[in-house]
Amino acid sequence: MARHRSEVHGLMAEFERADMLVAAARQAHSEGYRKMDAYSPFPIRELDDALSPQHSSQLPLIVLIGGIAGCIGGYALQYWASAVNYPLNIAGKPFNAWPMFIPVTFECTILGAALAAVLGMLALNRLPMPYHPVFNVPRFVLASRNRFFLCIESEDPRFDLESTRRFLETLSPVEVTTVAI
Amino acid sequence: MADTGHGAGPAGPTGPEPLIAAGYTFETITDRIAGIVQTRHTPFWWYAGLAVTAAASGMLLVSVTYLLFEGVGIWGNNQPVYWAFGITNFVWWIGIGHAGTLISAILLLFRQEWRTSINRFAEAMTLFAVVCAGMFPLIHMGRPWLAYWLAPYPNTMGMWPQFKSPLVWDVFAVTTYITVSALFWFVGLIPDLAILRDRSQTRAGQIFYGILAMGWRGSAHHWHRYETAYLLLAGLATPLVVSVHTVVSFDFAVSIVPGWHTTIFPPYFVAGAVYSGFAMVLTLVIPVRAIYRLQDFITMRHLENMAKVMLVTGLIVAYGYTIEAFIAWYSANQYEGFMLYNRVVGPYWWAYSLLILCNVIVPQALWFKRVRTNVVALFALSIVVNIGMWLERFVIIVTSLHRDFLVSSWGRFAPTFWDWSTYIGTIGLFVMLLLIFMRLLPAVSILEMRSLVPEGRIDQEVRES
Numbered sequence: 336m337a338r339h340r341s342e343v344h345g346l347m348a349e350f351e352r353a354d355m356l357v358a359a360a361r362q363a364h365s366e367g368y369r370k371m372d373a374y375s376p377f378p379i380r381e382l383d384d385a386l387s388p389q390h391s392s393q394l395p396l397i398v399l400i401g402g403i404a405g406c407i408g409g410y411a412l413q414y415w416a417s418a419v420n421y422p423l424n425i426a427g428k429p430f431n432a433w434p435m436f437i438p439v440t441f442e443c444t445i446l447g448a449a450l451a452a453v454l455g456m457l458a459l460n461r462l463p464m465p466y467h468p469v470f471n472v473p474r475f476v477l478a479s480r481n482r483f484f485l486c487i488e489s490e491d492p493r494f495d496l497e498s499t500r501r502f503l504e505t506l507s508p509v510e511v512t513t514v515a516i
Numbered sequence: 517m518a519d520t521g522h523g524a525g526p527a528g529p530t531g532p533e534p535l536i537a538a539g540y541t542f543e544t545i546t547d548r549i550a551g552i553v554q555t556r557h558t559p560f561w562w563y564a565g566l567a568v569t570a571a572a573s574g575m576l577l578v579s580v581t582y583l584l585f586e587g588v589g590i591w592g593n594n595q596p597v598y599w600a601f602g603i604t605n606f607v608w609w610i611g612i613g614h615a616g617t618l619i620s621a622i623l624l625l626f627r628q629e630w631r632t633s634i635n636r637f638a639e640a641m642t643l644f645a646v647v648c649a650g651m652f653p654l655i656h657m658g659r660p661w662l663a664y665w666l667a668p669y670p671n672t673m674g675m676w677p678q679f680k681s682p683l684v685w686d687v688f689a690v691t692t693y694i695t696v697s698a699l700f701w702f703v704g705l706i707p708d709l710a711i712l713r714d715r716s717q718t719r720a721g722q723i724f725y726g727i728l729a730m731g732w733r734g735s736a737h738h739w740h741r742y743e744t745a746y747l748l749l750a751g752l753a754t755p756l757v758v759s760v761h762t763v764v765s766f767d768f769a770v771s772i773v774p775g776w777h778t779t780i781f782p783p784y785f786v787a788g789a790v791y792s793g794f795a796m797v798l799t800l801v802i803p804v805r806a807i808y809r810l811q812d813f814i815t816m817r818h819l820e821n822m823a824k825v826m827l828v829t830g831l832i833v834a835y836g837y838t839i840e841a842f843i844a845w846y847s848a849n850q851y852e853g854f855m856l857y858n859r860v861v862g863p864y865w866w867a868y869s870l871l872i873l874c875n876v877i878v879p880q881a882l883w884f885k886r887v888r889t890n891v892v893a894l895f896a897l898s899i900v901v902n903i904g905m906w907l908e909r910f911v912i913i914v915t916s917l918h919r920d921f922l923v924s925s926w927g928r929f930a931p932t933f934w935d936w937s938t939y940i941g942t943i944g945l946f947v948m949l950l951l952i953f954m955r956l957l958p959a960v961s962i963l964e965m966r967s968l969v970p971e972g973r974i975d976q977e978v979r980e981s
Contacts, residue, residue: 382739412668
C-alpha cells in the first residue's frame with residue numbers, strides 16, 4: 336500500500352537451498368502476492384515461472400526487429416550508395432548487383448540483432464542501476480554466492496509488514512529482514 | 517549458459533571422465549576462481565611476463581610509428597607481392613579468433629558441457645586476436661590516417677565505399693565480429709562481475725567491479741531475460757563466425773589470381789581458422805592451467821576434446837590442400853597447374869613442405885590417445901600447428917602472387933626487419949592483453965562452473981510440480 340512505500344522496500348526472506356526458494360515463490364504466488372522478486376546465484380528456470388506464470392519475454396521480438404532493421408538498413412545503404420547517390424561502373428556489373436550486396440547485408444543483420452539482444456536485455460532489466468534497496472540487506476552479498484532470497488515488495492496490495500512477515504516465517508527461511516528504501 | 521537441469525556434473529564410475537574434480541561446492545568454486553583475481557599477491561612471473569610482452573608491444577609501437585613516417589616501403593612488400601606479411605598476419609590472427617566464438621557459441625548450442633571452463637578464456641583470446649588482426653589491414657593501407665574512408669558516412673567528397681569489393685565486405689565482417697565478440701564476452705561476464713563486487717574486500721575493488729556489474733543482483737526476472745539474450749547471441753554468433761572467415765577467403769577467391777580463385781576457399785578457410793584457433797587455445801591454456809593449478813577445472817578431458825577438434829579440422833584442411841592440387845591438375849588450366857608446380861618446387865618450396873609437415877603429417881599423432889592425454893606433447897603439437905597455419909597463409913599469399921600470368925612481372929618477396937618486428941610485436945600485445953585480463957577478470961566462468969556441481973541442480977520434484 337502507498338503508505339508503506341515511503342518506509343520500506345519490502346520484506347526479504349533468505350533460504351539455504353534453491354528448491355526451498357522455488358517452493359516459497361510458488362506459495363507466495365498462490366497466497367496472492369504479485370509484486371515480488373527472487374534472487375539466486377545462478378539462473379533457475381522454475382523461479383521465473385513461479386513468480387509470474389503467464390509472463391512471456393519481449394526480448395525475442397526485440398531481437399527480431401533489430402535483425403530486420405539491420406538487414407533492410409544494410410541493403411538500403413548499399414543500394415542507395417551504389418545505385419542512386421554514387422553509381423559507379425564496376426566491371427560492367429549492374430548498379431544494383433544484389434548478390435554482391437549479400438555479405439554486408441548479412442553482417443548488418445547479425446549486428447542489428449546482436450545489439451538489440453544485449454541492449455534490449457539491459458533495458459528490460461533496467462540496467463545499469465547503480466542503486467537498489469535490496470543491497471541494503473547486509474546478507475544480500477551472499478545472493479551472488481550461495482544463498483537464495485525472496486523479496487515481497489511493499490507495493491504489493493496484499494503487503495502488510497506484520498502478516499507478510501508471519502507468512503514468510505512459515506516458509507522456514509534462515510531469516511526475514513525488512514528492506515529499507 | 518548455466519544449464520541448471522541437464523548438468524553432466526561429476527559422472528559415475530562408468531561415465532566419461534568428469535569435467536570438474538569431485539568435492540567442489542558453489543563456495544569453493546567461487547573462492548578458487550575469484551581468488552586468482554582478488555588477491556594482493558601478484559606472482560613474480562606475472563610481472564616478468566608483463567615486462568617481456570610490454571617490451572614487445574613497445575617494439576610494435578616503434579614499428580608502426582616508423583611505418584607512419586616512412587610508409588609501407590619499410591616492409592618487404594613490392595610489386596608483384598603487394599600482400600605479404602601484413603595480410604598473412606591478418607588472416608592468421610583472425611583465424612585464431614574463431615576458436616573462441618566456436619567454443620562459446622557453437623558448443624553451447626550443441627550442449628557440449630566441456631566448453632564451460634575454457635569458454636571465458638577463449639572468448640578473451642578471440643577479442644585480443646581480432647584486435648591484432650584488425651591492425652594489419654589498417655597499417656597496410658599506405659595512408660592509415662585515412663582509414664575512416666572505409667566507413668560509409670556522408671562526406672564532402674561525395675563518395676561512398678565500393679560495396680562490390682570483398683575488401684569492403686571484410687570491413688563489415690571484421691567490425692561486426694569484434695563488436696559481437698565483445699558483447700558476448702561482456703554479457704557472459706556480468707554475473708561474474710557481480711560475484712567479484714560482492715566478494716570484494718577493498719573499496720577500489722567494489723567500485724571497479726561494481727561499475728562493470730552495472731547493478732546486477734541476480735533477480736529471477738533478470739536471469740530469465742539474461743539467459744534468453746545469451747542463447748540468442750550464441751545463435752547469432754554461430755553463423756557470424758562462419759561468415760567472417762568466408763568473407764576473408766573472398767578477399768582471395770573473388771580475384772582471378774591462380775591459387776586464389778577457387779570455390780573450396782570458404783569452407784577450407786573456416787576449417788583452417790578453427791584448427792589454428794584450437795591450437796592457440798591449447799598453447800595458452802596448458803601453461804595457464806599449470807601455473808594457476810586449474811587442473812581440477814580444465815581437466816585432461818578438456819584438453820583431449822580440443823585435440824580431437826584439432827584432428828578433425830586438420831583433416832578438413834588436408835582435404836582442402838588435396839582438392840586444391842587435384843583441381844589444379846583436373847582443370848587442365850596451365851596457370852593453375854604451374855601454380856601447384858611452383859608451390860612444390862618453386863623458390864618457396866620450403867614453406868610449402870613445412871606447411872604440409874606441420875599441418876598434415878605431424879598432427880596425425882593425435883589419433884593416439886597417448887598423445888592426446890600427454891600435456892607436453894599437446895603443447896608441442898599446438899605450437900607446430902600454429903606455425904603451420906601461419907605458413908599456410910604465407911604460402912597462399914606469397915607463392916600465388918609472386919609468379920602469376922606474365923613471366924615478365926614475376927618477382928620475389930623477402931621480409932625485412934620491420935616485417936618481423938611488427939608481427940612479433942602483435943604477439944607481444946596479444947599476450948600482454950591476456951595477462952592483464954587474467955589479473956583483473958575471472959579467466960574461468962564462475963557462473964558456468966556452478967552448473968557442473970550437484971548444488972547447481974534442482975530436484976526433479978520441484979522441477980515438475
